[in-house]
Amino acid sequence: MQMREYREALHRIMRSAIAASDPVKGVLTHLPEAPVGRTVVVGAGKAAAVMAAAIDGHWSGSLGGVVITRYGHGAACERIKVIEAGHPIPDQAGERGAREILQAVSGLTSDDLVVALISGGGSALLSLPRAGITLQEKQAITSHLLKSGAGIAEINTVRKHISGVKGGRLARAAAPASIVTLLVSDIPGDDAAAIASGPTLPDRTTQSDALEILERYGIDIPESVRNYLVEAPLDTIKPDDTPPSSRYAVVASAKLALAAAARAARDEGFTPLVLGDWIEGEAREVGAVHAGIALSCAENGEPIEFPCAIISGGETSVTVRGDGRGGRNAEFLAGLALGLRGHPGVAALAVDSDGIDGSEDNAGAVVLPDTLERAASLGIDLRRSLANNDCYTAFSALGDLVVTGPTRTNVNDIRIVLVFRRS
The missing domain is CATH 3.40.50.10180 (Glycerate kinase, MOFRL-like N-terminal domain)
Structure with missing residues (x-):
């Protein structure tokens, strides 16, 4: 698959989860x-x-x-x-x-x-x-x-x-x-x-x-x-x-949405690993944890061999200290991207199932293996974006926002991390 194909696979899995909601x-x-x-x-x-x-x-x-x-x-x-x-x-x-x-x-x-x-x-x-x-x-x-x-x-x-x-x-x-x-x-x-x-x-x-x-x-x-x-x-x-x-x-419920995401991931050729719908905590830190799981899958085949899809739900939180724009899914993805450090075999999407990440007009965003590289070329420092709670601006500049409009449902966040190769 090319990067565009991984992006499209993530969107298809997301749409299956939202449809089940x-x-x-x-x-x-x-x-x-x-x-x-x-x-x-x-x-x-x-x-x-x-x-x-x-x-x-x-x-x-x-x-x-x-x-x-x-x-x-x-x-x-x-x-x-x-x-x-x-x-x-x-x-x-x-x-x-x-x-x-x-x-x-x-x-x-x-x-x-x-x-x-x-x-x-x-x-x-x-x-x-x-x-x-x-x-x-x-x-x-x-x-x-x-x-x-x-x-x-x-x-x-x-x-x-x-x-x-x-x-x-x-x-x-x-x-x-x-x-x-x-x-x-x-x-x-x-x-x-x-x-x-x-x-x-x-x-x-x-x-x-x-x-x-x-x-x-x-x-x-x-x-x-x-x-x-x-x-x-x-x-x-x-x-x-x-x-x-x-x-x-x-x-x-999120359980139904995550089950649908798992079925869709399997149809895309990824073995699903569903972490459940109880995932809470500071969004950027939860992103770092998901990065660690993805790296372990990619490099060690634990807890599951790649190609796999790490799927989770729940509601993270954001402690606002800056004056930027962004919701918890954007912060989750920024934390994930920084934790992955540009690993060539991981792509991810995270959205709020209602179509609104926080109070912005996007549902969430996408992270690809070249996210940090593209960000650097545009002068975007994701660590600085996180410090200012400004991850919406960063992903918007990258062209990686996910915009669905109101879905008229709400089973909380849907996070999908695809692991498809070693470094």
Whole structure:
């Protein structure tokens, strides 16, 4: 294969993984029976609109409701209102949408059904703060957490406890109606209660947990938030509080995406080595670790002989210290490229399955054996780019960004490293 062919193989494997993450088939497979009373669809996340459209097109009875998705991720619905709002920083559109969702589920009876469509991104999109906490305070805390290097589970723990709707509070508002929650998982291990901070599912965390996370990462805590976390009684739904009329199903996940990537890699002639969907940590450091595994495969045939494809998912984090542009997949790839040191037998691609790496317009990028050489010829130092959190600019100059546009799903990151020769 020539370099162009390895690039194309990486793209084909990526497209197979994203196609396997399409939530529509899973939603239709798990559609509940129509109730005696009303059916109300609510939801939030990057896949919420396309999930709602699937139900809207197949539900034969009366139907209504509201879902919130990210700007540019909408889908046409006739009976379900779709609101677009800010992500990853919450905005007023998300706050208004959350209030509309609460209104949509108010006054229901035990004869009614709520179908909750929850996917990654819903934590930011469903942005109603707790009483006494302002949207501006929530925006500031979210922004600082995203730059701090905190993991997604830690960020969502904080979000639950400063929210008026997450941590099971939406389920409480919908009682006594039956609730079916359909989930697209972007959480390592598919912890249902952590996806979009679990608006309809029980919460095992506490306000003390949220306060400890904020203090550990040195986040400036407004007095109103601190007072609430210290003094307010526990008010998220706990496992013992979950009504028997509530159930959930994961309809799309990273496991399915990685399995599809493995099949596609095998079809391309590479033996897959799937590391799983629990991969977390600082993005550049995870990239260096993947480089080490790839070099071991290339030079020692361990843990697997080449030609092979090292495949992983999960969500890394980025500690922002510079003022450049870039997301966690770009930083992963920069760390990988530096760790590979121009090895002639490794190529890689890493993307966020939703099509947006961080807050940029790319899904991710590609690394080829000549990446460092081409970068040097353009005066680009990837170490300096990492130091300034400016890897988007570097890969853009190299012509190696991967741009998919919104995919309307979100099962987190997909990383593919092809190993095809020794040095």
